[in-house]
Amino acid sequence: MPTMLDDDTLAFAHKVFNHCRNGDSAELATLLDAGLPANLLTSTGDSLLMLASYHGRVETTRLLLKHGGDPSLANDRAQTPLAGAVFKGDHAVVELLLEHGAPVDQLPPGGKTALMFAAMFNRTDLLLRLLEAGADPQLRDSEGKTALQLAQAMGAADAAAYLRSVEPRRSARG
Structure with missing residues (x-):
């Protein structure tokens, strides 16, 4: 049975996910340094790394990888951060993910x-x-x-x- 979250927790999670989508690395770094899990997932299984990678946020992607973001986490649609970056045509993010061990044949x-x-x-x-x-x-x-x-x-x-x-x-x- 899924855990029900209160409104404040949901608002916080939404803010964190937007930091990844928007490339707000400074705000995200503060949260990660305070213990926010780098592999936090949305309700559809998108990891923070997937959100940053898919939206072409190179520095945010780098930050998440540095904090242990797992480049092999696939979302509920069976997409990986590397596949998402390729789909978007983002060379810099693809290169960064490969450099940090994203499985090329996942x-x-x-x-x-x-x-x-x-x-x-x-x-x-x-x-x-x-x-x-x-x-x-x-x-x-x-x-x-x-x-x-x-x-x-x-x-x-x-x-x-x-x-x-x-x-x-x-x-x-x-």
Whole structure:
């Protein structure tokens, strides 16, 4: 049974979540230093790190990682902070998350890898970066689709062409 929170607690939580969305790092740092858990979740499972990453807040993302924010926490929609940053096309946040150990091939149950998001939304520059970081283009989502198949389904022609071009070379090395 879920815990019911009083209005003051809900207002505080809402304020904290907005600090992450808006990049209010100074206010958030004070709270984290006072003991606020870095892996606090919204009612939909978004971690503070997910909120900051998805909204492109590089310094807030860095702050949360420094305080133990877990880059592998997926939300209730099976999305990770790395996948969220890729979806938004935020190179700086993607790089920061990779530098801090975000699992490049994380595939939450019912979700997709960051590479799959890069492929689907034709983000070839991020596709290349994820492949350089070791992403496996042969992984399949819960429906059995690879990044290439997802790119094709979404009409992401550049990503599909790139994935087709690297597929034989990766297989030959394997």
